[in-house]
Structures are given as structure tokens and as C-alpha cells.
Amino acid sequence: MRVAVVGGGAVGVTAAHDLAAAGVDVRLYERDEELGDTQRRPRKRVEGSSHRAAGVLAPRPVDAADAQIAERAMDRFEWLAGRDHRFTFEPRPQVTLVAEGEQRKVATLRGQVDAAREHGVDVACYDAEAITERFPELDASGVELAAVTERGGYVVPGPGTYVRAMADRADDLGVELWTGVEASVSHRGDGPRVNSERFDAVVVAAGGWSKRVLAPTGVQLPLKPYRVQALVSESAYDGPMVLDTKAGVYFRSHPDGLLAGDGTVPEECDPDGWEPAGDEWFVEGAVDAVENRTGLQAESEAAWAGIATATPDGEPLLGELLSGLYVGAGWHGHGFMRAPATGETLAGVVLGDREPPAGFAPDRFEGQAVGDFEVREGMEL
Numbered sequence: 001m002r003v004a005v006v007g008g009g010a011v012g013v014t015a016a017h018d019l020a021a022a023g024v025d026v027r028l029y030e031r032d033e034e035l036g037d038t039q040r041r042p043r044k045r046v047e048g049s050s051h052r053a054a055g056v057l058a059p060r061p062v063d064a065a066d067a068q069i070a071e072r073a074m075d076r077f078e079w080l081a082g083r084d085h086r087f088t089f090e091p092r093p094q095v096t097l098v099a100e101g102e103q104r105k106v107a108t109l110r111g112q113v114d115a116a117r118e119h120g121v122d123v124a125c126y127d128a129e130a131i132t133e134r135f136p137e138l139d140a141s142g143v144e145l146a147a148v149t150e151r152g153g154y155v156v157p158g159p160g161t162y163v164r165a166m167a168d169r170a171d172d173l174g175v176e177l178w179t180g181v182e183a184s185v186s187h188r189g190d191g192p193r194v195n196s197e198r199f200d201a202v203v204v205a206a207g208g209w210s211k212r213v214l215a216p217t218g219v220q221l222p223l224k225p226y227r228v229q230a231l232v233s234e235s236a237y238d239g240p241m242v243l244d245t246k247a248g249v250y251f252r253s254h255p256d257g258l259l260a261g262d263g264t265v266p267e268e269c270d271p272d273g274w275e276p277a278g279d280e281w282f283v284e285g286a287v288d289a290v291e292n293r294t295g296l297q298a299e300s301e302a303a304w305a306g307i308a309t310a311t312p313d314g315e316p317l318l319g320e321l322l323s324g325l326y327v328g329a330g331w332h333g334h335g336f337m338r339a340p341a342t343g344e345t346l347a348g349v350v351l352g353d354r355e356p357p358a359g360f361a362p363d364r365f366e367g368q369a370v371g372d373f374e375v376r377e378g379m380e381l
């Protein structure tokens, strides 16, 4: 079996690696010159989201499929960290804060925590007092409800290291890594092709570019790329990972000090024409939010944007589109943390030994206008 994987981000390299591990001949196409890196901050000219991600690994699974994916992803991050000295998984709990008076969010968070607990996730709700007692570095004033997810963390030095480590492992398994090559995908009825070459299967894992990559096949993917942002500050922070839902900001410890993010711009952007620098409003809001919760004057050293992908119902698109043509995209800002498991699932679906989660079926919007939906923030409760 010969399979082409289009896109060398966290999802694509994982799928390519797992396919090769099952004995498949795999070629990976990545238009960037490099697959991953070992940098703490994204390289300026790299557009792929896996290099620009905040690298927060904090699953918020609300159903069984999600819980399974989250647990499997964390297992694989830990497995890789034990085998590649360049890649460290730094375990940290994640604290989600909801402000007083935000009753809808309180109810949503309680519902999510109940659902996650039912699926075996170690998460529980607390009040503000309990939070400051456990995490004295956090100011939880004005907080009505908090949830602490125990099994979380982040990757060090940065998320690009996961891509580099998996790409190197894929290389060892014989995957042809075609970097600096833009893939053009077509499907003429007899099967999928990349740059006119016929493959038994083609997996499109091209992140925010997936809709564009698939357009020549006639598939109209219900997917919208949108900008999200992150910054790094040299203020030293060593507490838990925090998501402040009122400020719309999350932050975590970082090898340089602290990383803060979100800065969602909830509108479709052009994947080949977006602003890569962080916006002033995002930087100001993130710096304020960090100061409010930690007292730190977290001046921004570097702020950047990148692409996340939205679908009409907030769930990913993972599965077969046309005979032999597969997609894995639409992660709503949670694609990095799930990549080890979604890439693995994609490989299993191509091999025919795994069913994709039913809620992820890429044809579930058939008959609907594909562009007719609003971009919803991935971090929103």
C-alpha cells in the first residue's frame, strides 16, 4: 500500500509515522523546508500551526470519544518524552476560572466537569478559597467556580519539537519526507493523486490550508481558518496552567518565563494572507489578565499569531471524503494536544482497522451550505 500524507504538522507526522510502523510505504509532503524544530518560540517564517501553538496540553473532554483521544494523546506525549531527549513533557494541572455572576458559564463548566468525570477524567470543581489555598501564587478574587484538571502539562522547549521528534522517527521507519514541496491533490474517480502521482490513499492533514488543498477534488470542506495568538514574557511564573474565561486568556509557565494566549479573531481568515504578528489589543489584554491573577508585570517579549480551524459544530473532520481520500482537520485551537491520538486514529482509519469517532464524520454536514456558520472560539465555555 502506498499512502501520501499532505501536511507535516503534528497530525501529519504522527499519521505518517504510524502508517509506516504498520508496514505502509509513505510519502509526506510539507511545503515548508523543515519539519519541526527545537525552538522555544516560533520561527518567523514558519506558518504551520504546530510550530506556532502555545503547546498547552489540557484536555477538556466532554464525551467518551474526546476522553479517549485526550488520554491517548497524553500517553503518547509521555511515551515520546521518555524516548527523545530533545522533547520534555512538563506535567502541570490546568485551572479553569469562571467569574462571579457568569451563571451560564458556571452551569456549562459544572456540566463539562460532570461529563468528563463520568469518562474517567481526573477533574473537579472548587471555590475561590480552595484555589488560593492550593495555588498561593494565584489571585482567585472574583472567581465563582474553578475546575482543576489534574493530568495536563506542556511541552519543552516548544511544540515544534514534537513535530521534529516524530518526523525523525518516521524517517527511521522509511517515510519519504518531501519537504519544500507543495502538494496539489486531485481525484479523478480512479483514486487520489498528489501532483499527478496516483496513491492508494491520500491523507490531507494540512491544517488551515485543508479546504484549499481539497478544493481541486470538488470537496468543499466545512472549515474556516481563523487567527489566534500567543506571547512570551520573561516574567518568571511557575504555577499551574490557567484559563481565565472572563479575560479570555490562558497562561502557563515557559522556559523563558511565561506564555499567555488566546487572542481569537472569530472570523475566517485567508490562510495565505494573515497577519503573523500579535495584535496590540491581544497583548494588552493578556498582560492585564496575567497581572490580575498573578501580580506579575508580564511585559511581552514576543507576540505572534497563527491559524486555528473551525467547523460548524466545533467537532473535527476526520475520516474518508472520497474513495482513498482522507482528511484530519478542524481542531478549534485544540489540535496540538490531540495530535498524537488524532494522527494515530487517521492512520488506523486508512489501514481499515479503526472506525473514526462518529461525531467526527467529515460528511455529516452534507446538504448544508458549507460556508454558512459562525466561527466559535475553541476556548469558550
Ligand SMILES: Cc1cc2nc3c(=O)[nH]c(=O)nc-3n(C[C@H](O)[C@H](O)[C@H](O)COP(=O)(O)OP(=O)(O)OC[C@H]3O[C@@H](n4cnc5c(N)ncnc54)[C@H](O)[C@@H]3O)c2cc1C
Residues within 6 Å of the ligand: 006, 007, 008, 009, 010, 011, 012, 029, 030, 031, 032, 047, 048, 049, 050, 051, 052, 053, 054, 055, 056, 057, 181, 182, 183, 184, 205, 206, 207, 208, 209, 213, 228, 229, 230, 261, 304, 305, 306, 307, 308, 309, 328, 329, 331, 332, 333, 334, 335, 336, 337, 338, 339
Ligand atoms: C497561537 C496558537 C496557539 C495555539 N495553542 C494551542 C494549544 O495550546 N494547544 C493545542 O492543542 N492547540 C493549540 N493551537 C492549535 C494547534 O496549533 C493546531 O490545532 C495544530 O497544531 C494543528 O496541527 P495540524 O498538523 O493539523 O496542522 P499544521 O500544524 O498547521 O500543519 C499543516 C501543515 O500543512 C502544510 N501545508 C499546507 N498546504 C500544503 C500543501 N499544499 N502541500 C504541502 N504542505 C502543505 C503547512 O505548511 C503546515 O505545516 C494553537 C494555535 C496557535 C496558532
